[in-house]
Amino acid sequence: MADPAPRRDTRGIVTPGELFSRVRFRRHLPAPELRPWLEHYWLIDWALPEPYETRVVPHPSVNVVFQRYGPLGDASRNRSSAEVSGIGLGLFTKRLEGTGRVCGIQFRPGGFRPFAPALPVSEWTGRRVPLADVFPLTEAFPGAGGSGGEEAVLSSVLTPGTDEARVAALDAFLLAHGPAPDPAAVQAMELVELVRSDRSVRRVARLARLSGLSPRSLQRLFASHVGVGPKWVILRYRLHEALERAGEETRPAGAHPDWAGLAAELGYSDQAHLVRDFTATVGLSPAAYARAAAVP
Secondary structure, X not given: OOOOOOOOXXXXXXXXXXXXXXXXXXXXXXXXXXXOOEXXXXXXXXXXXXXXXEEEOOOXXXXXXXXXXXXXXXXXXXXXXXXXXXOOOOOEEEEEEEEEEEEEEEEOOOOOHHHOOOOOHHHHOOOEEEHHHOOOOOOEOOOOOOOEOHHHHHHHHHOOOOHHHHHHHHHHHHHOOOOOOOHHHHHHHHHHHHHHHOOOOOOHHHHHHHHOOOHHHHHHHHHHHOOOOHHHHHHHHHHHHHHHXXXXXXXXXXXXXXXXXXXXXXOOOOHHHHHHHHHHHHOOOHHHHHHHHHOO
């Protein structure tokens, strides 16, 4: 299941070209023993002459996010924090300004529970909570010079000047907290990957048949280990596909996507249904988004 390299697609990022022209965005693989459970680490650094607002249609993934806003080394002007970010149900918008750094851990859908087994993943859905509310941070943190607590974790992750050192700190943090054996998590990850990769899975009933689970058991598995229901996952991956297709830069100038054909391909009942879902989530119709994405 583990990938040999981090994903390179931009699915979920609204107008990715604008984002990448303003910030340094990188993805890295975790340590081999963590790869079955994680999508990747994602690192962002920025120094902006003027504020910029980034927008993302979230994946059905839990993230752990370490963030610093302000210049490194000036405690009076920077703010650091860490949080567990449950699955975002709507468009995520973040205003970036000045200088800053974010180091994130994106778990595979279904892959978070082995690191925080006390509660179902649905407990965190739609919420952003302090890291210490989910993970015990009182014990010594590996690589933090023997000191413990959240400040040591923040310093170990956010202070290093190289990506390799930040990745090593993220590895150390996760390996100190799991993963615990969890066959249900493996099953949940496999089913979500099936939804992501197989466009013929357009209905919960079909996913239930393929899984060998009853619809009720499938719902319970997704609530406990993914954080949202299977129907939500199916719809979100459809929307990611539509977002990427609407923003494609390879179409001839003036050409427009075949919205009716795309709606049928993604399993929507009609074009109007696709347009409603897209507009409600992104804030623009697919056609308006395609026009905006085409502007250099």
